[in-house]
Amino acid sequence: MSLDGLNDSAGFVDDPSTQLYDERKLRVPYVKGSRFTAQQDISPPIKLNPSMGCTFEYYDDAETMKALHPIERCIQYPPLNGSYGSLSLELQVQETIRIGDCHHAQVVVVEVLTASCPLAERLSKGQCVVAKLYDPMYIDDDNFYINPFLVANKDYTNETAAYKALYDFQGSKIPQYYMHDRVLWEDKR
Numbered sequence: 001m002s003l004d005g006l007n008d009s010a011g012f013v014d015d016p017s018t019q020l021y022d023e024r025k026l027r028v029p030y031v032k033g034s035r036f037t038a039q040q041d042i043s044p045p046i047k048l049n050p051s052m053g054c055t056f057e058y059y060d061d062a063e064t065m066k067a068l069h070p071i072e073r074c075i076q077y078p079p080l081n082g083s084y085g086s087l088s089l090e091l092q093v094q095e096t097i098r099i100g101d102c103h104h105a106q107v108v109v110v111e112v113l114t115a116s117c118p119l120a121e122r123l124s125k126g127q128c129v130v131a132k133l134y135d136p137m138y139i140d141d142d143n144f145y146i147n148p149f150l151v152a153n154k155d156y157t158n159e160t161a162a163y164k165a166l167y168d169f170q171g172s173k174i175p176q177y178y179m180h181d182r183v184l185w186e187d188k189r
Helices: 059-067 070-076 148-165
Strands: 035-042 083-098 106-115 128-133 181-186
Antiparallel strands (some): 035 083, 083 106
């Protein structure tokens, strides 16, 4: 895969002060007006070892990762195995809560544009909800000491498991959890 032309500043973060370790990261796409599809994720149960760290095991792994363009890193570390379910949401970002580099999750307020059944029974067109997106591209990797892909997978699976365990409290003691999903991004600004 050729990444020629990706160093054109038009597609990358404008403010270099927000880029602590890698100025080649793409501009954060989770901005007001952006649209995307959230497709239901059916992942096999993940058995994470609590003592498993999220660091690179060897110095060479970190050095290899450092040499790769951020998009090449994403290709080398694809999302967890799984498949897409039949539920989906078309969403548009209305407001940002916390976005940018060095966050484990990007948090935005989104408007529901369309929802497939049975989600349409719980989420209606025009309703606004909070979306939490685990994007390894923007996790603080502590100067390539931490593997952001392991961190994103661990955070995502832990939060999903927590909401399942606390199902009876959703909507009262904790926020309602609609589905865990994979984002299919299409910037339609």
